[in-house]
Amino acid sequence: MARIRNENSPSRQALLDAAIALMIERGTIEVSLSEIGERAQLNSALVKYYFGGKRGLLTAMVDDIVKKGIAQMSGLLDMKLSPAEKLKIHIKGVIRLYFRYPFINRLIHSMLEDPEQSKHVAKTISIPLATTQMALLKEGIDCGDFKDIDPMMFYFQVIGACEQIFFAKNTLKYAFGVQEIDDSLQRNYANALVKLVLGGLEVERSDIAAPAVIPE
Amino acid sequence: MARIRNENSPSRQALLDAAIALMIERGTIEVSLSEIGERAQLNSALVKYYFGGKRGLLTAMVDDIVKKGIAQMSGLLDMKLSPAEKLKIHIKGVIRLYFRYPFINRLIHSMLEDPEQSKHVAKTISIPLATTQMALLKEGIDCGDFKDIDPMMFYFQVIGACEQIFFAKNTLKYAFGVQEIDDSLQRNYANALVKLVLGGLEVERSDIAAPAVIPE
Numbered sequence: 001m002a003r004i005r006n007e008n009s010p011s012r013q014a015l016l017d018a019a020i021a022l023m024i025e026r027g028t029i030e031v032s033l034s035e036i037g038e039r040a041q042l043n044s045a046l047v048k049y050y051f052g053g054k055r056g057l058l059t060a061m062v063d064d065i066v067k068k069g070i071a072q073m074s075g076l077l078d079m080k081l082s083p084a085e086k087l088k089i090h091i092k093g094v095i096r097l098y099f100r101y102p103f104i105n106r107l108i109h110s111m112l113e114d115p116e117q118s119k120h121v122a123k124t125i126s127i128p129l130a131t132t133q134m135a136l137l138k139e140g141i142d143c144g145d146f147k148d149i150d151p152m153m154f155y156f157q158v159i160g161a162c163e164q165i166f167f168a169k170n171t172l173k174y175a176f177g178v179q180e181i182d183d184s185l186q187r188n189y190a191n192a193l194v195k196l197v198l199g200g201l202e203v204e205r206s207d208i209a210a211p212a213v214i215p216e
Numbered sequence: 217m218a219r220i221r222n223e224n225s226p227s228r229q230a231l232l233d234a235a236i237a238l239m240i241e242r243g244t245i246e247v248s249l250s251e252i253g254e255r256a257q258l259n260s261a262l263v264k265y266y267f268g269g270k271r272g273l274l275t276a277m278v279d280d281i282v283k284k285g286i287a288q289m290s291g292l293l294d295m296k297l298s299p300a301e302k303l304k305i306h307i308k309g310v311i312r313l314y315f316r317y318p319f320i321n322r323l324i325h326s327m328l329e330d331p332e333q334s335k336h337v338a339k340t341i342s343i344p345l346a347t348t349q350m351a352l353l354k355e356g357i358d359c360g361d362f363k364d365i366d367p368m369m370f371y372f373q374v375i376g377a378c379e380q381i382f383f384a385k386n387t388l389k390y391a392f393g394v395q396e397i398d399d400s401l402q403r404n405y406a407n408a409l410v411k412l413v414l415g416g417l418e419v420e421r422s423d424i425a426a427p428a429v430i431p432e
Contacts, residue, residue: 163380
């Protein structure tokens with residue numbers, strides 16, 4: 001792990017912002033330290049100073065991006081909304097994050113391959129995300145809105161479904177003829193997933209939902 | 217693309233089988249040509265002869281494994297089963313493939329990063345898989361069993377959900393304390409996904425499913 005110095009330094013943040021901007025523009029995480037330094041108008045040696053190197057910078061980027069998302073999601077739990085509404089916001093939020101930062105899943109996947117970094121991912125992303133989801137599911141199950149499902153299975157299935165379209169961009173291109181994911185596609189993708197998941201999760205209230213049958 | 221020589225040669229198949237066995241044992245695709253040669257009791261130079269090199273061998277492995285799965289899935293369409301039953305078999309089949317060949321998604325992902333290889337993945341895997349799924353969904357929609365959904369969204373969401381637990385093994389370990397995916401876990405995972413997906417996809421037949429209400 002890189003030593004963390006001056007977590008709030010403007011130069012540190014400028015390097016993070018430059019790296020994020022470059023990776024969004026290029027659609028790849030292969031960006032050199034000198035390019036990052038140039039974009040931030042700072043000496044690229046500062047990357048080593050603040051983050052201990054490129055790997056530390058990548059970790060800090062993921063933390064920076066995901067931290068805000070995780071904080072918003074735990075805030076969801078306290079809102080005065082139905083569990084289904086909360087889950088809808090949760091799923092749309094995860095998909096929007098992948099849409100805004102197209103390199104993020106590639107980055108997280110590469111971290112997951114490394115035993116040390118994958119512990120960090122678990123601590124800062126997977127555990128908080130799974131904990132929020134679990135609380136949300138419990139709320140829905142307790143009030144009888146949701147079926148009693150296994151939150152671990154749900155976690156992997158929903159996160160996998162959220163990220164797949166962003167990960168498999170070449171499949172999108174060659175198998176479906178879609179060249180890029182624009183805002184409208186990411187919204188449609190989120191809406192389709194919300195429908196599928198809530199349809200599978202919500203308890204059918206046939207006593208409320210079914211149209212009245214008039215006996216002959 | 218590697219030139220294909222003697223597609224049916226026993227030595228070629230022996231090299232493929234050796235590579236698959238080693239990758240299953242080791243849980244990684246980082247296996248050297250000399251190790252593969254040794255396991256197959258063949259000169260590792262034959263890898264270059266049959267497959268043009270390691271990359272060609274990896275492509276041939278994916279083809280070999282996935283081909284059978286794809287053939288089984290298209291066979292599904294002609295079976296005398298309800299669309300829901302067919303979809304159940306389809307989802308369980310995809311998950312079992314990831315379970316039996318734990319390296320396969322890592323391999324496919326690394327191919328998807330390369331423009332040339334990703335065209336090959338699209339042609340041999342994604343397009344046949346998506347085509348089968350589409351036909352299966354159409355059958356269910358036409359007979360009124362399934363809701364009218366977008367097959368492209370469904371494709372990414374279901375495939376993403378199928379593979380995530382196998383891809384994020386370190387998350388499984390560090391966030392959920394599960395050390396490995398055994399046969400029972402893969403079955404439970406498949407059953408949970410089938411329930412979620414069919415629950416979201418099937419048209420509620422409240423006229424059939426709802427318990428009879430006796431008017432007072």
